[in-house]
Amino acid sequence: MRVRYVHRGYFPARAGAELMTQYLAEGMARRGLDVRMHSGRMDDDSARFMAGMGIRVEPLPRTVDPGDPDRPDVVHAFDAFHPEDLRAGLELARAWGVPFAVTPASAPGVWPDRETVLDACRQADAVFVLTTAERDMMDAEGVPRRALHMVTQGPHLPGTADPGRFRSVHGISGPMVLFLGRKMRSKGYTVLLEAAPAIWERHPDTHLVFLGPRWDDDCLEQFRAHADPRIIEEGLVDEDDKHSALAACDLVCLPSTVDVFPLVYAEAWACAKPVVASDFAGSSEVVRHGHDGLVAAAAPGPVAEAVCRLLDDPAERVRMGRQGNEKLRRELTWDATTERVRQVYSALVSAQRHKEGAR
Incomplete structure (x- = not known):
């Protein structure tokens, strides 16, 4: 054929x-x-x-x-x-x-x-x-x-994961929240940036890592406006760094509002990490709230609360990551x-x- x-x-x-x-x-x-x-x-x-x-x-x-x-x-x-x-x-x-x-x-x-x-x-x-x-x-x-x-x-993660190296290179010793994807507003990177102060109130040593191509024209201006040593922003990275970041993080936060099925969620579950998602058509089918991740309204307050809930409870975080991984192996x-x-x-x-x- x-x-x-x-x-x-x-x-x-x-x-x-x-x-x-x-x-x-x-x-x-x-x-x-x-x-x-x-x-x-x-x-x-x-x-x-x-x-x-x-x-x-x-x-x-x-x-x-x-x-x-x-x-x-x-x-x-x-x-x-x-x-x-x-x-x-x-x-x-x-x-x-x-x-x-x-x-x-x-x-x-x-x-x-x-x-x-x-x-x-x-x-x-x-x-x-x-x-x-x-x-x-x-x-x-x-x-x-x-x-x-x-x-x-x-998922498709051809790179070699080295989470210890990734954390060491970026000086991360505490919790790590990962945004992975194109930096466009509909993907929610600005929402996560605005959620940072509320996250730091409860978890001040948390690093927010943003990896992916800079899509919005004012993307770099957004990061300058929220400059903080605990925010790490890089553009395109190779497959090794991508896989290493997924393996190194505690959770993946992609509060997208315009999507069908973000591939990043499957990649997070491949590394047994829970996800924080936002409402888009079909989001409840993709992410089972409370099972393999959390679905929060695409606003700084709800996203910060969802992130903190997972950082507050390591056992719940690990459980959701494992259940996402099991779903992946079974269905995706x-x-x-x-x-x-x-x-x-x-x-x-x-x-x-x-x-x-x-x-």
């Missing part, structure tokens, strides 16, 4: 949608599928990264030949944050006369062009969603129920997701061939 993915990525950042595309493509390649990535803007470094996983990266074709013997069997576009990529994928699939699949991967609150996204999803043969809340939203927007397929995702694996998506591809291709044979 030949599959063509359409996604541009966020290089040099690596956002959740990009990681989902890469891990799925890698899993399909391991299963023997002919996998290629089409991108209108992927740069040489991203292409080399994908090539290292055995995935060929090509520009978006300007023209296609429906009779090309090398035409794909399925086109799959990722990430509604780039609606033009969904449109390009749909046009390629229709020109080749093959099934079209979409993984929106991002929440409607960050879609730049809602109608383009929904139009692509309504015309898609398969739409992969991560929560029942996302599925119900798509259903309400006119996406055929038969096209909606629930999938999960899992890339192998299961890849197999589920492959089965949908196979059904689509069989139906397409049956249709062509009946003509």
